[in-house]
Amino acid sequence: MSPNRQLRLAARPEGEVKASDFELVxxxxxxxxxxxxxxxxxxxxxxxxxxxxxxxxRSYIPPVEVGEVMRAFTVGRVxxxxxxxxxxxxxxxxxxxxxxxxxSDGTDVYKVDIAAGRxxxxxxxxLGLTGLTAYFGLLDVGRVQAGDTVLISGAAGAVGTAxxxxxxxxxxxxxxxxxxxxxxxxLVDDLGFDAALDYRGDDLRGKLREHTPDYVDxxxxxxxxxILNEGLVRLARGARVVICGAxxxxxxxxxxxxxxxxxxxxxxxxxxxxxxxxxxxxxxxxALTELSSWLAAGELCSVDDTVPGxxxxxxxxxxxxxxxxxxxxxxxxxxx
Amino acid sequence: MSPNRQLRLAARPEGEVKASDFELVxxxxxxxxxxxxxxxxxxxxxxxxxxxxxxxxRSYIPPVEVGEVMRAFTVGRVxxxxxxxxxxxxxxxxxxxxxxxxxSDGTDVYKVDIAAGRxxxxxxxxLGLTGLTAYFGLLDVGRVQAGDTVLISGAAGAVGTAxxxxxxxxxxxxxxxxxxxxxxxxLVDDLGFDAALDYRGDDLRGKLREHTPDYVDxxxxxxxxxILNEGLVRLARGARVVICGAxxxxxxxxxxxxxxxxxxxxxxxxxxxxxxxxxxxxxxxxALTELSSWLAAGELCSVDDTVPGxxxxxxxxxxxxxxxxxxxxxxxxxxx
Numbered sequence: 001m002s003p004n005r006q007l008r009l010a011a012r013p014e015g016e017v018k019a020s021d022f023e024l025v026x027x028x029x030x031x032x033x034x035x036x037x038x039x040x041x042x043x044x045x046x047x048x049x050x051x052x053x054x055x056x057x058r059s060y061i062p063p064v065e066v067g068e069v070m071r072a073f074t075v076g077r078v079x080x081x082x083x084x085x086x087x088x089x090x091x092x093x094x095x096x097x098x099x100x101x102x103x104s105d106g107t108d109v110y111k112v113d114i115a116a117g118r119x120x121x122x123x124x125x126x127l128g129l130t131g132l133t134a135y136f137g138l139l140d141v142g143r144v145q146a147g148d149t150v151l152i153s154g155a156a157g158a159v160g161t162a163x164x165x166x167x168x169x170x171x172x173x174x175x176x177x178x179x180x181x182x183x184x185x186x187l188v189d190d191l192g193f194d195a196a197l198d199y200r201g202d203d204l205r206g207k208l209r210e211h212t213p214d215y216v217d218x219x220x221x222x223x224x225x226x227i228l229n230e231g232l233v234r235l236a237r238g239a240r241v242v243i244c245g246a247x248x249x250x251x252x253x254x255x256x257x258x259x260x261x262x263x264x265x266x267x268x269x270x271x272x273x274x275x276x277x278x279x280x281x282x283x284x285x286x287a288l289t290e291l292s293s294w295l296a297a298g299e300l301c302s303v304d305d306t307v308p309g310x311x312x313x314x315x316x317x318x319x320x321x322x323x324x325x326x327x328x329x330x331x332x333x334x335x336x
Numbered sequence: 337m338s339p340n341r342q343l344r345l346a347a348r349p350e351g352e353v354k355a356s357d358f359e360l361v362x363x364x365x366x367x368x369x370x371x372x373x374x375x376x377x378x379x380x381x382x383x384x385x386x387x388x389x390x391x392x393x394r395s396y397i398p399p400v401e402v403g404e405v406m407r408a409f410t411v412g413r414v415x416x417x418x419x420x421x422x423x424x425x426x427x428x429x430x431x432x433x434x435x436x437x438x439x440s441d442g443t444d445v446y447k448v449d450i451a452a453g454r455x456x457x458x459x460x461x462x463l464g465l466t467g468l469t470a471y472f473g474l475l476d477v478g479r480v481q482a483g484d485t486v487l488i489s490g491a492a493g494a495v496g497t498a499x500x501x502x503x504x505x506x507x508x509x510x511x512x513x514x515x516x517x518x519x520x521x522x523l524v525d526d527l528g529f530d531a532a533l534d535y536r537g538d539d540l541r542g543k544l545r546e547h548t549p550d551y552v553d554x555x556x557x558x559x560x561x562x563i564l565n566e567g568l569v570r571l572a573r574g575a576r577v578v579i580c581g582a583x584x585x586x587x588x589x590x591x592x593x594x595x596x597x598x599x600x601x602x603x604x605x606x607x608x609x610x611x612x613x614x615x616x617x618x619x620x621x622x623a624l625t626e627l628s629s630w631l632a633a634g635e636l637c638s639v640d641d642t643v644p645g646x647x648x649x650x651x652x653x654x655x656x657x658x659x660x661x662x663x664x665x666x667x668x669x670x671x672x
Contacts (some may be wrong), residue, residue: 273605
């Protein structure tokens with residue numbers, strides 16, 4: 001049995017996640033039974049949703065229990081196998097958690113095709129739940145149409161960069177809100193979005209007014225708080241507000257900040273809808289086919305922010321994520 | 337020319353409406369031109385929307401300008417006519433404003449059928465914009481189904497009493513939030529709703545939990561603020577939150593209270609949608625036919641709260657409305 005270090009939830013965080021909310025334990029990797037295989041985890045997806053999974057509040061999936069391995073989307077390599085479907089050397093992705101190895105019988109595990117010139121990280125990003133979230137959120141919930149103005153908050157993040165690119169593919173204008181000059185420059189210069197507004201600067205309301213002269217048809221909100229509230233002011237009649245997350249709020253102690261401008265929904269006959277990409281699981285193949293074809297055609301790129309390190313770095317990776325220090329998909333790459 | 341007293345907007349209110357926000361002026365009723373007629377106004381509808389019309393903020397219709405007659409839905413009697421479609425003695429309804437007489441060419445004016453045993457006030461209530469708001473809000477925006485649990489805030493108000501009755505007609509459970517024991521008793525005993533929860537009592541959250549064991553499929557919110565926020569906690573998966581108004585917030589100085597629990601929309605894959613009954617104008621005839629047939633069958637009743645008085649009473653009528661002192665449709669009946 002090979003060693004296996006795991007990061008387990010030690011305490012439910014109050015406010016920001018601290019290192020002491022986790023416990024590092026040294027385990028052994030069990031021998032695989034018949035039909036099982038062992039995965040050496042190479043990439044761990046760092047997601048805003050992790051903060052919610054650590055909380056006991058009612059949510060769309062059960063919380064991680066104290067004492068359990070922290071939940072995470074991961075990519076890894078099969079290093080031992082008694083399952084004829086998975087051979088040693090195969091790259092796979094699944095929800096293996098924050099640990100170095102995992103044993104699986106293949107349930108909810110999928111092979112990844114590195115040979116096609118895609119990075120392992122892209123299977124956590126644009127070809128993973130990130131890309132699927134952007135795809136179904138913008139197309140099904142947001143019902144984007146050519147000519148629409150799409151406003152995206154957290155636009156330089158993993159989902160945001162995917163949403164903006166898909167909006168452009170669909171013939172919409174992409175107006176972004178992001179934090180900092182360099183991110184805004186990247187969104188316009190490198191990804192070709194129509195405008196990027198720095199929420200850290202002055203007068204976000206004035207900038208929004210200037211860059212959404214025809215108002216906003218789809219507002220894809222990853223951030224919540226004051227940014228959600230400002231975006232609501234600019235809704236076009238019949239607008240769709242897509243609630244994907246609230247990265248500004250997850251580490252809040254006490255109540256979240258609610259959008260005081262929510263009556264814009266009434267004035268604009270608009271809707272605000274929450275969604276979970278998991279609900280579209282039966283349509284993942286269709287979405288992945290389309291996302292892959294856009295990638296192959298060079299219309300879409302995977303914006304990855306891969307950090308080499310060790311599972312112990314999870315708390316600081318989460319801190320980096322919630323401080324908005326990542327650009328694109330934040331992935332922890334476990335080194336040898 | 338007969339005298340005509342008018343209540344004109346004198347100032348845009350800050351917070352609660354005051355008597356000094358209006359000016360009473362003595363005018364003469366102009367002689368009707370060819371094709372015009374004169375209406376003696378008998379009933380003035382007192383609506384929460386009036387507070388919004390007095391404000392200069394961007395909304396779904398232009399504000400009432402300072403110096404203009406205050407906008408109001410009204411019923412009146414034709415007292416002089418040079419229009420062959422409208423005879424002296426006809427009862428009509430239209431947006432004639434807060435004044436004693438109006439001259440009209442018949443545009444957007446409709447006859448009311450008092451002979452059928454309906455009160456003039458019912459044309460401002462269940463057969464007016466109130467009933468239409470309840471009808472389209474619950475059926476089109478809320479998409480209520482038999483077996484659904486419908487939560488209604490401001491349930492003892494004009495729209496609320498109509499929504500609850502239509503919900504029952506459609507085979508749904510009606511769970512109401514209202515202020516005070518007597519209103520709650522009326523909603524259950526007289527209107528047959530399934531439960532009525534007094535928000536003025538303790539532990540609204542606990543009462544909601546008790547009375548919505550299968551959660552809430554449609555939340556029809558007239559109130560906003562803390563009540564909207566508590567209702568969000570109880571959303572069923574795929575729930576529809578219908579934003580009809582925010583009577584608790586209109587008189588607020590400064591920002592409204594936003595719903596801090598709005599991420600329930602994400603957890604429950606729910607939507608929150610605003611609407612304006614005016615948008616359904618081409619379907620008013622269909623709705624009025626159905627509402628009338630329910631009335632005739634005794635399945636639906638018009639809950640009227642008619643107060644005799646004078647146009648000068650508008651400010652106190654609005655105060656009564658925003659304090660939740662009315663039960664059903666508040667109408668000012670102008671007496672001789």
